[in-house]
Amino acid sequence: MEPVKASIITIGDELLIGQVVDTNSAWMAQELNKIGVTVSRRVAVGDEWTAIWQALNEELAVSHVVLITGGLGPTADDITKPLLCEYFGGKLVVDEKVLAHVHYLFEEVYRRPMIDRNAKQAEVPDVATVLHNAYGTAPGLLFEKNNKLVIAMPGVPFEMKGIMTDEVIPLLQKRSKLPVILHRTLITAGIGESFLAERISEFETALPSYIKLAYLPHYGMVRLRLSATGFDTESMTHEIEARFEELQRLLPDVMVTNRDEPIEQVIGRLLLERGQSISTAESCTGGYIAHLITRHPGSSKYYKGSIVSYDNQVKEDLLGVTPGTLAEKGAVSEETVRQMALGALSSLKTDFALAVSGIMGPDGGSDEKPVGTVWMAVANKDEVITQKLRLRTERSRNIELTATNGLNLLRKFILERVPEPKN
Amino acid sequence: MEPVKASIITIGDELLIGQVVDTNSAWMAQELNKIGVTVSRRVAVGDEWTAIWQALNEELAVSHVVLITGGLGPTADDITKPLLCEYFGGKLVVDEKVLAHVHYLFEEVYRRPMIDRNAKQAEVPDVATVLHNAYGTAPGLLFEKNNKLVIAMPGVPFEMKGIMTDEVIPLLQKRSKLPVILHRTLITAGIGESFLAERISEFETALPSYIKLAYLPHYGMVRLRLSATGFDTESMTHEIEARFEELQRLLPDVMVTNRDEPIEQVIGRLLLERGQSISTAESCTGGYIAHLITRHPGSSKYYKGSIVSYDNQVKEDLLGVTPGTLAEKGAVSEETVRQMALGALSSLKTDFALAVSGIMGPDGGSDEKPVGTVWMAVANKDEVITQKLRLRTERSRNIELTATNGLNLLRKFILERVPEPKN
Structure with a gap:
């Protein structure tokens, strides 16, 4: 059976x-994927009549939706x-339900006077089915032609998400x-x-054709993702689980999590299980x-x-970093992050604390401490560990990498320490 | 003269x-736009031979680059x-310069042993011109056919940015x-x-055809952007500046900035001019x-x-919010954010402080204080002002909106206060 293919056109x-x-x-794409709709292409075009028209033609030629x-x-x-009205040969008419919803939003939710322009949102092509937009004035519009569907939604993220969740996904599943x-x-x-690829090359080669890595x-x-596509859920589940087990056995030393979740959620689960808490002292990651x-x-259950x-004064006043350390070793030093971590531990009263200090760039580097130099520390009441990073020059990348590495240091520290039994 | 049109194909x-x-x-798209290249389409396709091939055909039909x-x-x-090698009828050959660069990166920068797979990065189609990738192992590749250009770059953001800046942009400007x-x-x-549209509809209607709003x-x-396209820089500059002045005169009460910059940079410039500093006390925005x-x-020049x-304990310990206030009024209350702002002002020793506390959702709401309830305060040594927000239920949107509204409250507060002369 042929998969249902979708294209996404974003306009603006x-x-x-x-x-x-x-x-x-x-x-x-995530939501479509979850229900087994394959996204074959995503296209972005400008607010231009012919470009949108052409994109519609092209995508209708390759996709069902x-x-x-x-x-x-x-x-x-x-x-x-x-444009859609003309494409599907309709004319604009006022939809009374939509008009009532627009009035409701202005009177009850926005509490602002409404103007003619807002009422125009209730005009819809008579050849379209209206999809309710609970969160805004512009309704979704569904068109059908030669057994293919075209669905238009507003670009405001939470409005689009509402229409997708409430209307589009159930509709596609039904059809x-x-x-x-x-x-x-x-x-x-x-x-x-x-x-990684070298370490698991045999594993990859041995995968059946319907499972991709x-x-x-x-x-x-690095996220490693196995994807299986087909109709026999039971055998597919069995096979992908077996392969996934095998993959995990090949990578015990470098695996952070076997779920598709960011590292801070891995830490969150760990802390919830153990009933422990964390705090942070951040300089360069701000x-x-x-x-x-x-x-x-x-996150308030484990994060204080x-x-x-x-500013260095804040390191002294609130984290107890000594003026001598700052003067002799500098703000980006092993001794400073050590004191920062201990300061956070005692000021914020948590089981663990993570501290980072570094030079994110583009300015502020020196020969001794070039841009990209970062010190990190993790502490509990018994112990402090530290680690140095040597990153490069791009500020936003350095902030991301410091956060990721710092959280990974924290994760490993927590994992290696058996929690004391709580009373 | 016809504009130079570009398409962007992202693969993965x-x-x-x-x-x-x-x-x-x-x-x-930003970088291309700056040099006058019009991006006509952006397309995303999967790691699939026929899909990439077809996208190449389609985009070469509508774009020059x-x-x-x-x-x-x-x-x-x-x-x-x-794929590109076959598309342009070439064969893969080792490029010695690229190979030397890959060796250099592994030996001097990554300081890791190199494996065969890495050396393969130095294989390039003999029909391509190599574009140097200073930040990674995969070089950019330039192909030419019927006076049109195809340029392939790695997807790692900072590598792509390096190749664009060092190679692609100068090349397009030259050609x-x-x-x-x-x-x-x-x-x-x-x-x-x-x-907004209602307020400036006459202005919009009167714009010449080569200026878009x-x-x-x-x-x-809301960002309002005027764009003028053409070849006569002098008359275009004159016209767009005049229109932009007019637009500003229409919106004095709601304009945050007349530059394309986020609100925190507006505040940063203001503080730098005045030699003043700020701090924050954040609960719900975390x-x-x-x-x-x-x-x-x-930002370290004005942000401490x-x-x-x-956690509420932190509000008490570090910001001096009284236990009585937290017990009687709750963490999300006017009195709490007022005390938080004053606490930040004195602990962090700044000219201004911004404090926010709210219920971001999806949980934690009550009848009296539903999800989306936020209190904000801004203080200096003389005065504290507060404002309440009533947002909706989506957590990430609530965090964004609280940040934006809080920063705007801070901006207005700073603007309305004449700085004292510094010694």
Whole structure:
């Protein structure tokens, strides 16, 4: 049976001049993949009639379902709705349900006066089925032609997500016999992509044709993903699980987790199991490690907080780093991060603390301590360990890599220490 | 004269299952736009021979330059190099310069043993021109056919950026008479897209055809961008500046900045001019505001640090929030953020402090304080102001919106206070 193929078209000049990063289509692809719809292409085009028209033609030629985001807003550069109306040979009519919803949003949720432009959101092509947008004024629109579907949604991420979850996914599941796609992902740290490939080359060669292995490197870690596609869920599950077990046995020393989750969630689970807590003292990462941890719901159960000591005075006042250490060794030194970690441990009263200090660039380097020099420390009440990194010159990359490496140092430290029984 | 059109093809199964967000093509589009190359389409395809081949055909039909990223790595799922070799009718040969560079990287930079797989990176199609990759082992490859260019680069962001900056951009500038594209951007806060459009509809209608206006809403702010395209730089500059002045005059009350920069940089410039400093006390944003500020080089000149008080004990111990306030009013209350801001001001010794506390969701809400309830405070030594937000339920959106709104409250507070003369 042929898989159901989808294309994603994102519309907006801002995508072509690079003023915004397209996060919508990654999310949409994930959701489609989960239900067994294969995304074959993603295309971004500008707010331009012929470009959108041509993209529609091309994607309808290769896919069964074409999902469109963007260009449904209330301003003059939003041309998706009239274009689709003409493409499918309809005319715009007011949808009373949508109009009532727009009124409701302005009166009850936004609590702002409504203007004519907003009411226009309720005009929809008479050849489209309306998909309810619980979170905004522009409804989703569903068109059908030659047994293929075109679905248009607004580009505002949470509105698109609402329509996808509430309307599009159930609709696609109802209409098609979808293949099963199973993924198993593990994450490694501390080994390069090519060394990994060398270590598991025999494993890779022996995989059956319906299971694929992908390498996804990202800031000092590599995700290894096995994907199986087919219709026999039971035998596929059996096979992918067996292969995944084998893969894990090949990489015990470098595997961080056997789930598809970021490293801070690995730490979070570990701490929840043990009933322990952590805190951070961040200089060069400036709160980024705290952000990574706290973006996950429930992190308050194990994370107490951070002292972002961007200024040396804060390192002294709140973390107890001694003025002598700062003067003699400097802010980026083993002794400073050691004192920072111990300072966080006692100020924030946690079982473990992670501290980092480094030179992220592009300025601030010296011959002795070039840009990319980082010191990290992890402490508990018995012990402090430290590690030095030598990164390169790109600031945002250095912040990411320091966070990843620091969290990995913390993870290993926690794992190696057996928790004391709690009363 | 016809504009030089470019297409961007990004290759990788990970893009189609949504496992990574494509930030490369936004960056590439920005750089191309700056030199007057118009990006007409962006396409993402999987690691699949026919899909890549077809995308190449399609993009070469509509664009003069096709830029490709991804699939040049050392593992089996990387098929871009052999495919391009066949597409352009060449064969793979070892490039001695590239081989020497790979050796250099392993011996001097990575300090790791090299394996055969790494050496294979030095094999290049004999019909391609090699573009030096200073930051990695896979070189860029340039192909030419019927006066059109195909340029392939690795997908690792900092490697791609190096090749673009060092090789591709100068090459494109040398080869073509490129049109000038001028952008002028301002950012507004506190007004919806449709209300903005209403306020400036006459302005928009009166724009000459070669100047376009775009609305780019993003987390409570809207960027308004004017773009002029043409060859007469002088008259274009004159016209776009005049229109931009007019636009600013229409929006004095809601304009945050007349540059294309995030709000934390607006604050940074303001503080640098005045020689003043800030700190933050973050509960619900968990370090995200600190991260936004410190991702910019030079922020240590005005930013001292943050106390991320995720736990109430930290609010008491380090920010001096009274146990009585927490017990009676709760962590998310006007009185708590007021005390947090004053605590940060005195602990971190800055001219201004921003504090936020809220319920980001999905859990933790109550009837009295539903998910999305946020209190913010800004203080200096004379005064504290507070503001309440009522956001919705999506955690990551709530974190973004709290950061943006908090920074905007801080910006307005600083602006309204004349700095005292420093000694």
